Amino acid sequence: MSQPPDCFDEMSGAGDATRAPYRGYSGWLEEQDHKLLKKKASDAEAFFRRTGITFNVYGSDEATERLIPFDIVPRIIGAGEWRKLSAGIEQRVRAINAFLHDIYHNQEILRAGKIPTQLITQNDAFLPKMIGVSPPGGVYTHIVGVDLVRTGENEFFVLEDNARTPSGVSYMLENRETMMQMFPELFTRVRVRPVSSYPEALRRSLTACAPPCAGDRPVAAVLTPGIFNSAYFEHAFLADQMGAELVEGRDLRVVDGRIAMRTTRGYTPIDVLYRRVDDDFLDPLNFNPESMLGVPGIFDIYRAGGITIANAPGAGIADDKAIYSYMPDIVEFYTGKKPLLKNVDTLRCSEPDSLNYVLDHLSELVVKEVHGSGGYGMLVGPAASKKELAAFRIKLMEKPSNYIAQPTLALSTCPILTRTGLAPRHVDLRPFVLVSPDRINITPGGLTRVALKKGSLVVNSSQGGGTKDTWVLEG
Amino acid sequence: MLGKTAGGLTWMFRYLERSENIARLVEAGFRMGLTHSDDASEWESILATAAVRDAYLEHNEAYDVPAIVDFLLRDPANPTSVLSVVEAARNNARLVRTAITREVWEAVNECWITLHDLLARPVRSADLPETLGTIRQKSSLVRGALHGTMLRNDIFNFSRAGTFLERADNTCRILDVKYYILLPSVSFVGSTIDNVQWETILRSASAQRAFRWLYGGETRPSAIADFLIFDRRMPRSLAFCVEKLCSNLTYLEAEYDQKMPSLEMTLAFREKLQRLDIDEVFKIGLHEFLQSCIADNNALAHQIEQDYRFTE
Numbered sequence: 001m002s003q004p005p006d007c008f009d010e011m012s013g014a015g016d017a018t019r020a021p022y023r024g025y026s027g028w029l030e031e032q033d034h035k036l037l038k039k040k041a042s043d044a045e046a047f048f049r050r051t052g053i054t055f056n057v058y059g060s061d062e063a064t065e066r067l068i069p070f071d072i073v074p075r076i077i078g079a080g081e082w083r084k085l086s087a088g089i090e091q092r093v094r095a096i097n098a099f100l101h102d103i104y105h106n107q108e109i110l111r112a113g114k115i116p117t118q119l120i121t122q123n124d125a126f127l128p129k130m131i132g133v134s135p136p137g138g139v140y141t142h143i144v145g146v147d148l149v150r151t152g153e154n155e156f157f158v159l160e161d162n163a164r165t166p167s168g169v170s171y172m173l174e175n176r177e178t179m180m181q182m183f184p185e186l187f188t189r190v191r192v193r194p195v196s197s198y199p200e201a202l203r204r205s206l207t208a209c210a211p212p213c214a215g216d217r218p219v220a221a222v223l224t225p226g227i228f229n230s231a232y233f234e235h236a237f238l239a240d241q242m243g244a245e246l247v248e249g250r251d252l253r254v255v256d257g258r259i260a261m262r263t264t265r266g267y268t269p270i271d272v273l274y275r276r277v278d279d280d281f282l283d284p285l286n287f288n289p290e291s292m293l294g295v296p297g298i299f300d301i302y303r304a305g306g307i308t309i310a311n312a313p314g315a316g317i318a319d320d321k322a323i324y325s326y327m328p329d330i331v332e333f334y335t336g337k338k339p340l341l342k343n344v345d346t347l348r349c350s351e352p353d354s355l356n357y358v359l360d361h362l363s364e365l366v367v368k369e370v371h372g373s374g375g376y377g378m379l380v381g382p383a384a385s386k387k388e389l390a391a392f393r394i395k396l397m398e399k400p401s402n403y404i405a406q407p408t409l410a411l412s413t414c415p416i417l418t419r420t421g422l423a424p425r426h427v428d429l430r431p432f433v434l435v436s437p438d439r440i441n442i443t444p445g446g447l448t449r450v451a452l453k454k455g456s457l458v459v460n461s462s463q464g465g466g467t468k469d470t471w472v473l474e475g
Numbered sequence: 476m477l478g479k480t481a482g483g484l485t486w487m488f489r490y491l492e493r494s495e496n497i498a499r500l501v502e503a504g505f506r507m508g509l510t511h512s513d514d515a516s517e518w519e520s521i522l523a524t525a526a527v528r529d530a531y532l533e534h535n536e537a538y539d540v541p542a543i544v545d546f547l548l549r550d551p552a553n554p555t556s557v558l559s560v561v562e563a564a565r566n567n568a569r570l571v572r573t574a575i576t577r578e579v580w581e582a583v584n585e586c587w588i589t590l591h592d593l594l595a596r597p598v599r600s601a602d603l604p605e606t607l608g609t610i611r612q613k614s615s616l617v618r619g620a621l622h623g624t625m626l627r628n629d630i631f632n633f634s635r636a637g638t639f640l641e642r643a644d645n646t647c648r649i650l651d652v653k654y655y656i657l658l659p660s661v662s663f664v665g666s667t668i669d670n671v672q673w674e675t676i677l678r679s680a681s682a683q684r685a686f687r688w689l690y691g692g693e694t695r696p697s698a699i700a701d702f703l704i705f706d707r708r709m710p711r712s713l714a715f716c717v718e719k720l721c722s723n724l725t726y727l728e729a730e731y732d733q734k735m736p737s738l739e740m741t742l743a744f745r746e747k748l749q750r751l752d753i754d755e756v757f758k759i760g761l762h763e764f765l766q767s768c769i770a771d772n773n774a775l776a777h778q779i780e781q782d783y784r785f786t787e
Contacts, residue, residue: 240573245573264478265731
């Protein structure tokens with residue numbers, strides 16, 4: 001197996017010996033016939049297609065629904081590694097919730113001078129209407145995705161936080177389901193911590209934050225923009241698995257001070273709405289008046305305590321890329337402890353010194369749009385052509401505050417199955433975190449995204465990335 | 476259940492039923508072309524039955540058989556081409572994904588995947604019988620999954636109501652387009668041409684075997700009308716569909732404990748069919764009678780939509 005230089009491979013480590021977490025799997029793998037594995041890989045694809053596990057691609061005429069490529073070699077994390085990671089994730093997610101509460105109440109972190117005030121007040125993700133609002137149960141981010149990358153045996157970094165509507169959890173669940181169908185014997189040999197209780201845990205987490213007006217059995221619903229949304233499969237999947245209704249804005253309206261859904265029997269109130277619609281589209285009366293996806297007046301009902309919205313409106317201020325560089329301070333400010341998980345060193349191009357440095361070292365850095373996502377509008381310096389660098393330089397100089405820059409990390413690799421055998425590819429990891437008033441639940445593992453192109457560092461599915469089943473070992 | 480979901484279920488099964496019906500119409504036309512010289516006027520009737528004659532003429536200048544077949548099976552500009560309705564069925568299935576079992580969803584999804592591939596290019600005449608068979612089979616598989624895996628609850632009854640609303644409409648249209656050759660006054664003609672037309676009608680409703688089995692060799696045109704309107708043993712007859720709609724809506728009334736105008740309408744529809752026989756229908760006028768049934772059925776579909784809040 002060839003390996004890019006200076007890169008940590010999670011199966012073989014720095015040398016040739018298989019790392020401990022992969023030993024059980026590796027033993028099994030050696031007994032397998034390559035042809036059979038390739039057949040299993042194509043079976044998996046047929047299975048995904050038949051089940052309809054697809055995502056919609058915007059702006060392409062042909063095949064508007066695509067499969068996310070699935071690789072059958074699992075990404076494996078040892079029990080000890082996971083314990084450390086989850087402690088760091090929990091600390092970070094607690095800090096994020098404390099930060100949101102503070103930002104929308106006393107703003108002590110601004111008074112303490114830890115974050116420039118204008119970074120908050122002039123940020124599109126900051127919702128002034130949330131000031132003074134206390135969400136039921138005190139929870140702002142019921143569901144969080146923390147994107148992690150690894151560069152060495154003990155080197156993990158948080159690449160970004162997803163505090164709005166993190167997606168991908170359905171792939172985590174279906175990837176495991178697929179692996180168990182294809183390789184049942186493997187799961188008797190290697191003890192892997194299950195992930196299948198996620199939908200139930202999600203339901204419990206959501207209903208634990210139900211507003212006081214809810215009955216004994218709170219009614220939860222998932223709000224989707226509709227069947228043409230890129231993540232519609234996931235919305236339907238989660239609603240189905242939780243036994244919740246899947247609603248669109250046009251199914252909902254305000255009835256007697258509650259948000260109610262139009263059922264075949266009439267209007268029935270909803271207690272908790274897991275919305276997969278952005279803040280801006282949530283309520284045409286309070287936010288974007290053009291929105292057809294939301295519910296007129298829902299924000300007023302929310303403010304009056306008539307419904308729980310998950311995640312809370314305005315939570316996006318916590319995962320903004322401009323705020324990201326302050327996360328170590330944020331964690332320390334609210335937990336009183338040093339962060340357990342490291343941030344990637346980040347240069348804010350809004351600062352003149354940083355901008356000059358970035359312009360001088362453009363070909364070595366990764367530059368991201370502050371509000372971008374999905375790998376769009378991002379420059380990977382070492383992989384960019386002279387022409388691309390020159391074009392990006394112009395964009396950067398036009399509006400420096402729109403960008404942050406980070407060193408290009410040597411992301412760890414994991415083997416994938418290719419036509420000719422195993423080959424290393426770069427990966428990241430998105431663990432999914434559920435927040436209740438009394439506890440934080442982290443599903444062991446998460447979604448591993450893998451860049452399928454040799455040497456590529458971009459793992460986003462919209463940019464040709466694939467996924468892997470992610471194992472956390474028992475122990 | 477959400478009102479939108481009830482609507483999605485009804486439409487999903489209407490569209491699936493429609494895909495099957497269109498395939499059957501094309502098959503009847505194709506058979507006729509095999510046994511007799513291509514008669515474009517027969518294809519014109521088929522377009523009329525599918526309620527797309529005007530739409531066809533908007534896009535085509537003459538009644539040309541390959542163009543008609545292509546229009547009926549694949550044309551995206553035709554909202555009731557097989558390809559369009561299968562896509563619409565699947566979109567509705569996606570909409571109601573949380574209400575149907577994995578088996579039903581996978582059957583619809585596979586129906587769409589298969590037909591999408593099969594109808595990606597114009598169908599060669601040699602492949603037509605197999606293609607039409609596949610269309611009918613894929614729709615049957617969804618129905619099978621529904622029967623085998625779904626709870627007998629409101630979800631099931633809305634789904635079935637969709638099937639029977641569509642089927643009742645289709646059967647009425649098949650008869651209405653050809654009503655003039657079914658009148659008693661022509662019963663003695665018995666020319667070859669009439670035989671062919673009767674055969675087409677029966678084939679369009681997948682009824683040729685059943686009819687022969689029940690009536691032996693005797694083909695009286697009025698018997699065909701009687702069979703397709705009144706015979707409650709025949710799963711595509713109007714009476715059968717209305718009977719089923721009565722039972723679906725009766726279930727919903729009991730389940731929801733709410734009296735609904737749609738059930739009243741269905742019961743009245745059934746009573747109208749019970750009151751009449753084929754001779755009286757001929758007295759009223761077969762065409763007039765069928766038109767009134769099509770209108771009743773449309774009004775019923777609309778009433779169900781209102782009663783169960785499919786839309787705002």
